[in-house]
Every structure is written in C-alpha cells, then in structure tokens.
Amino acid sequence: MTEGAPIRVVVLAAGNDARGDDALGPLLLARIEALGIDAVRCVFDFQFQVEHALDLGEADLALFVDAHADQVEPARLGQIEAARRPPTGSHALSPDEVLQVYARVCSADAPPCFMLSLRGETFELGAGLSRAAEESLEAGWALAQRLFDCPDANRWRTHCA
Amino acid sequence: MSFELETAPNRENLRRVAIDPVSRVEGHGKVTLLLDEAGHIHEARLHIVEFRGFEAFIRGRPYWEVPVMVQRLCGICPVSHHLAAAKALDRVVGAVPVTATADKMRRLMHYGQILQSHALHFFHLSSPDLLFGFGSPVGQRNIVGVARAHPDVAKQGVLLRKFGQEVIRATAGKRIHGTAAVPGGINRHLDAADRDLLAAEVDQMVAWSQGAVALVRRLHEADPALYDQFGHFESGLLSLVRDDGAMDLYDGHLRLRDAAGTILRDDVADQEYLSLITEEVRAWSYMKFPYVTELGPQAGWYKVGPLARVQNCDFIPSPLAEAERKAFIDYTGGAIQHAPLAFHWARMIEMLHAAEVIREMLPDPDLVAGERMADGVRTGEGVGIIEAPRGTLIHHYGVGDDDLVSMCNLIVSTTHNNQAMNHAVRAVARKYLDGRELTEGLLNHIEVAIRAFDPCLSCATHALGKMPLIVELHDAGGAVVDRLSRD
Numbered sequence: 001m002t003e004g005a006p007i008r009v010v011v012l013a014a015g016n017d018a019r020g021d022d023a024l025g026p027l028l029l030a031r032i033e034a035l036g037i038d039a040v041r042c043v044f045d046f047q048f049q050v051e052h053a054l055d056l057g058e059a060d061l062a063l064f065v066d067a068h069a070d071q072v073e074p075a076r077l078g079q080i081e082a083a084r085r086p087p088t089g090s091h092a093l094s095p096d097e098v099l100q101v102y103a104r105v106c107s108a109d110a111p112p113c114f115m116l117s118l119r120g121e122t123f124e125l126g127a128g129l130s131r132a133a134e135e136s137l138e139a140g141w142a143l144a145q146r147l148f149d150c151p152d153a154n155r156w157r158t159h160c161a
Numbered sequence: 162m163s164f165e166l167e168t169a170p171n172r173e174n175l176r177r178v179a180i181d182p183v184s185r186v187e188g189h190g191k192v193t194l195l196l197d198e199a200g201h202i203h204e205a206r207l208h209i210v211e212f213r214g215f216e217a218f219i220r221g222r223p224y225w226e227v228p229v230m231v232q233r234l235c236g237i238c239p240v241s242h243h244l245a246a247a248k249a250l251d252r253v254v255g256a257v258p259v260t261a262t263a264d265k266m267r268r269l270m271h272y273g274q275i276l277q278s279h280a281l282h283f284f285h286l287s288s289p290d291l292l293f294g295f296g297s298p299v300g301q302r303n304i305v306g307v308a309r310a311h312p313d314v315a316k317q318g319v320l321l322r323k324f325g326q327e328v329i330r331a332t333a334g335k336r337i338h339g340t341a342a343v344p345g346g347i348n349r350h351l352d353a354a355d356r357d358l359l360a361a362e363v364d365q366m367v368a369w370s371q372g373a374v375a376l377v378r379r380l381h382e383a384d385p386a387l388y389d390q391f392g393h394f395e396s397g398l399l400s401l402v403r404d405d406g407a408m409d410l411y412d413g414h415l416r417l418r419d420a421a422g423t424i425l426r427d428d429v430a431d432q433e434y435l436s437l438i439t440e441e442v443r444a445w446s447y448m449k450f451p452y453v454t455e456l457g458p459q460a461g462w463y464k465v466g467p468l469a470r471v472q473n474c475d476f477i478p479s480p481l482a483e484a485e486r487k488a489f490i491d492y493t494g495g496a497i498q499h500a501p502l503a504f505h506w507a508r509m510i511e512m513l514h515a516a517e518v519i520r521e522m523l524p525d526p527d528l529v530a531g532e533r534m535a536d537g538v539r540t541g542e543g544v545g546i547i548e549a550p551r552g553t554l555i556h557h558y559g560v561g562d563d564d565l566v567s568m569c570n571l572i573v574s575t576t577h578n579n580q581a582m583n584h585a586v587r588a589v590a591r592k593y594l595d596g597r598e599l600t601e602g603l604l605n606h607i608e609v610a611i612r613a614f615d616p617c618l619s620c621a622t623h624a625l626g627k628m629p630l631i632v633e634l635h636d637a638g639g640a641v642v643d644r645l646s647r648d
Contacts, residue, residue, distance in 0.1 A: 018218070018233035045337055046236030050285050051323045092236070101285075105316045125234070126218045 020127030021120025047092035074139035112153035169203035241549035248545030250344035255537025262531035263346035277325025278550035284318020331355035397463035406475030462580035465552030467507035482514035
C-alpha cells in the first residue's frame with residue numbers, strides 16, 4: 001500500500017436472491033456499494049470460489065459477507081485466518097478456504113480478512129426474506145456503516161465478536 | 162423393480178451408516194449403508210434429501226423472464242440453465258434457427274462455462290483425491306510423485322477458471338445473472354476490447370489444458386489397477402452429438418450407445434426426447450431415475466457427462482482434443498471405459514476442447530457484428546437440450562396464449578446419472594467396505610466415486626454452517642453408536 005493512499009477494501013458477498021434468506025449477502029452488498037466509496041470494490045457471486053482468492057491480492061483489507069444458517073446473533077463480525085488444509089467442502093468454499101487457496105496460489109499472506117455473517121433461517125427456492133433475516137440485514141447494515149466509517153483492520157477488530 | 166444392494170430384505174436387523182451430506186459435491190446428498198453384525202453390506206443408497214421444486218418455481222412466469230430466472234436454480238452452472246431455457250423458448254417464438262451471431266455468442270458463452278467448471282472440478286475438487294491418494298499405499302506413492310512434478314497445478318486451475326468466467330462475462334454481459342441469451346437470439350455483441358483481451362490469453366489456456374490432460378493420463382498409466390477398476394460398473398451412454406457425429410456440447414441430436422459401444426438410438430431430435438426417456442420415481446429419493454423407455458428401468462439406465470460424451474461421439478472437431486480422444490480410446494484398445502475415475506480424464510479432454518473452441522471462435526466477425534434476433538411463427542411449446550458440464554440438460558416448457566409458462570419439465574445432468582451414481586456407490590461398498598471395520602478413509606472411497614460424476618445435488622444453497630460432513634454409525638435399533646464430523 002502506498003503511504004497516504006486510501007485503504008483498498010474488497011467486499012465479497014455470496015448468496016442467491018431466489019432462495020429466501022440466502023439473499024442477505026447480495027442485499028447488504030448493494031447497500032455498501034451505494035455508499036459510493038472509491039476505494040471499496042464490491043464482488044458478488046452465488047458462492048465463494050477459488051477465483052475470489054485473486055480478488056484478495058488487489059486489496060489491503062477484505063470483508064466477506066454471507067448468510068449464516070447456524071448463528072444466534074443477527075449479525076456477527078469476526079477476523080478469519082486461512083484454513084489449515086485444502087478445501088473439502090463442496091463446489092462452494094468457505095471464506096477461510098478462499099484464504100487457504102490464496103496462500104497456495106499467491107505464495108503470500110492475504111490481507112486482513114473479516115467475515116460479516118448474517119443470521120438466516122429459511123433457504124427454500126422461491127422463498128422471500130424471513131422476519132429474522134430482515135432484522136439481520138438491518139443489524140448488518142448498521143455494523144457495516146461503522147466499518148466503512150473507518151476502514152482499518154485494527155478498528156475493525158474492536159467490532160469483532 | 163430393484164437392483165442388487167438397493168433394498169435389503171431384512172432391513173430392521175441391520176446397522177446403518179449415514180454419510181450426510183456428501184462432501185465436495187453440491188447440496189443435500191446422503192449415502193446410507195446397511196450392514197449386518199459381521200460388517201457385510203446389504204444395502205447402499207445415494208439419496209437426495211431435498212425436494213427442489215424447480216418446476217413450481219418457474220410455472221406461471223412470463224416466458225421471456227425464464228432464461229434469466231433459471232440461473233437462480235443453480236449457483237454452479239447458471240449459464241447452462243440460461244442457455245437451455247433460451248434454446249427451448251426459441252421454439253416458442255419461432256426463431257429456428259437463430260442468427261449466426263446469436264448461435265456463436267451462445268456457443269462461446271457455453272464453452273467458457275465448460276472450461277471454468279471443468280477446471281474447478283479437476284484442479285480443486287478432485288486433485289486432493291487424485292494427487293494424494295485415497296487408499297492404495299502403492300498408488301499413493303506414485304501419485305505423490307506426480308504431484309511433486311506439478312507444483313503449479315493449483316494456480317493454473319484458478320487462472321483457467323478465471324479465464325472461463327471472463328468469457329462468460331464478455332458474452333453474457335455479467336458473470337452472474339447474465340441477460341444476453343433471450344428467446345429468439347442474443348441481446349448484445351462481443352465487445353472488441355473484450356475479444357482482444359481474451360485472445361491475448363487463450364494460447365496459455367490451451368497449453369495449460371493440454372498439461373492437465375497429460376497429467377490425468379499419467380495418473381491412469383501409473384496405477385491402472387486402481388483407475389480402471391475403482392467403482393467399475395457398465396451402463397449405456399447418452400449425449401448430444403452433431404449431425405455428422407462430432408462432439409457438440411451446445412446443440413445436436415441425442416445418441417444412445419449400449420455398454421459395449423453399439424449405437425442403439427441415433428438422430429433423436431431434441432424435441433422428441435420424451436419418445437426416448439421415462440423418469441421413474443422411487444420412494445426413498447427425491448431425485449427421479451430416468452431410463453430409456455424401450456429398454457425398461459432395469460436395463461435402460463445410462464450415464465451422461467464427459468465419460469459418455471467422449472466415447473459417444475465419432476470425433477472431436479478440434480485437433481488437440483481429438484488426438485487426446487484417440488489416446489483415450491487406444492488405452493483400452495477400443496473398448497468402452499466405464500470406470501468412474503475415467504470421468505476425470507474425459508473431463509480434461511473436454512476442457513482442452515473448450516479452450517480450442519474458444520481460440521478458434523474469437524476472431525469470428527459474427528461475434529462483434531451482425532443480426533442478433535430472429536423470429537417466426539409463435540408456438541406453445543419448446544424443448545432445449547444442452548450438454549452442461551455435468552451432462553445432458555433438458556428444459557421443456559409449455560407457454561399459454563397469455564405468455565405465461567403453463568408447463569415445465571427439467572431433467573438436469575445429475576438426475577440422468579442418478580442410477581449410475583448409485584451403482585458406483587454399490588460397487589465401491591462391495592469391494593472396499595464389505596466385511597471391514599469402517600473408517601473415515603474407507604468412507605471417503607464412497608465420496609470419491611460420487612465426486613467423479615461431479616454431481617450438483619441441490620443447486621445454489623450454500624450458506625455458512627449448512628454443509629459439514631457427518632458420518633454416523635447406527636445400531637440395529639437406530640441409535641447412534643459412533644459419529645465423525647468435520648467442518
């Protein structure tokens with residue numbers, strides 16, 4: 001990063017807006033994109049995948065956004081590290097597996113990466129957003145605004161659960 | 162009607178092992194094994210435990226929305242659904258054939274999808290199995306040696322996939338939720354700047370694809386006992402082929418070969434697929450079991466996908482891939498290869514073909530100029546068939562006078578392979594698990610066999626926390642006596 005230059009942030013969101021609360025990722029991403037911050041690049045996909053490792057290489061700070069089927073809080077921020085072993089999940093990677101791919105492919109440490117997960121309950125094809133997910137979206141949006149008020153890894157860590 | 166090991170006669174007295182869900186394949190798949198006290202397998206099934214409801218999602222929508230909307234069915238192969246739907250609805254608007262520009266833009270998009278999907282599967286989903294072994298110690302030593310000789314495999318896989326995604330973005334308008342293919346044609350040309358960027362990289366993609374074919378071929382040659390026998394079963398082969406018998410992944414007629422390689426049905430027009438295929442429902446799985454109607458469910462099941470396509474066509478119309486197809490055929494002296502691990506070899510031959518097709522197409526002036534739309538006499542029904550990365554994909558729609566979809570039938574690639582995957586699971590269970598103490602490593606053999614088909618089991622639900630691998634061992638009364646889990 002050049003001294004004095006704005007911190008380049010990449011926001012990677014995953015989800016499917018036709019599958020109920022799976023839409024949380026793209027919905028929050030749309031709000032972040034609407035902030036219009038020049039140094040923030042937004043990336044959307046149905047699922048996190050190996051090529052997203054390349055997006056990390058162009059950033060000083062990264063934020064993953066996704067629905068979470070198994071958490072209590074409406075929105076939760078945590079810093080993530082590379083998974084210890086190669087991805088074994090499915091066609092989709094978890095964010096820590098994306099970092100693991102980055103380490104293998106780029107032979108370098110990834111920038112500080114954070115995960116903003118939003119609680120979801122229903123993921124059926126054709127379903128709309130649940131009441132719980134609406135609450136998660138607002139909680140996530142409030143948190144995201146605080147993050148982008150000061151895009152700095154140390155400040156972001158103070159918001160981690 | 163039931164196959165060997167499909168349903169045990171004395172189920173209540175057996176132990177039950179569940180692999181739920183199957184890792185490294187998409188969605189809600191589950192394998193259950195029923196064993197007696199001595200550990201002998203009496204039943205093995207691959208279940209689909211989620212009702213997908215695609216047809217209900219689509220019925221009642223305006224037909225022109227469908228090619229965009231169906232991309233939301235599957236986060237793995239949205240382009241295939243996009244194009245199959247557009248092809249079906251070309252019939253409804255009477256646009257047969259579409260213009261040269263529309264045909265070529267769609268083909269380019271499709272081969273970009275094939276390239277990126279096959280790259281992901283081989284380099285990142287299967288390479289841990291193939292390069293580091295999953296059973297035989299001797300095989301593992303050979304394979305590790307190959308891996309050491311190819312340290313750039315992971316990076317090449319990412320960049321090949323990225324290139325394929327860029328082809329999709331350049332042709333579909335967006336990489337996600339593309340809108341380019343519409344009933345009757347295409348709504349954009351290829352931008353010349355995008356064409357030039359892709360052209361600058363495509364030679365490298367062809368070279369890496371050649372390297373991938375060579376790698377998987379060497380794996381076969383290094384351990385033929387494993388690669389030729391693991392999960393082996395025989396079945397018919399179904400795919401599209403071009404009118405002259407060439408491999409064509411975008412369009413053509415249906416061809417069926419039997420397990421020995423004899424062509425049983427040929428020249429079946431896409432609009433006539435119902436004259437060939439019947440779908441059977443079984444109580445224990447949400448996924449149907451298609452079979453060739455005239456052969457019946459016991460003999461008429463088949464496999465689709467790369468292993469079927471490479472052996473069903475008469476030739477591949479690109480020189481490097483055709484040379485590799487011939488080597489593939491020569492490997493068995495012309496006999497049909499049925500072993501599931503041969504899917505990987507065939508898949509890489511197709512990836513090379515896709516890279517060659519993209520290279521050949523990019524300079525075509527019809528991509529950057531020319532008529533985009535065609536029309537004709539409006540009809541009420543259309544079928545679109547495409548060879549998606551995982552195999553034959555069928556979209557069939559009826560459209561009312563009110564322009565709303567009144568009927569919808571989708572047969573996705575993984576459904577075609579349902580019976581074949583079950584046979585692979587049973588073959589592996591019989592050979593590797595029967596009478597032995599079950600370990601996670603042995604259970605992984607089951608998953609390796611399933612992964613060879615690259616199935617897409619639920620399409621697009623992926624939220625965090627939804628897909629840990631859980632293996633549970635139940636006693637005869639159904640109580641959990643052992644459990645393994647990994648995130």
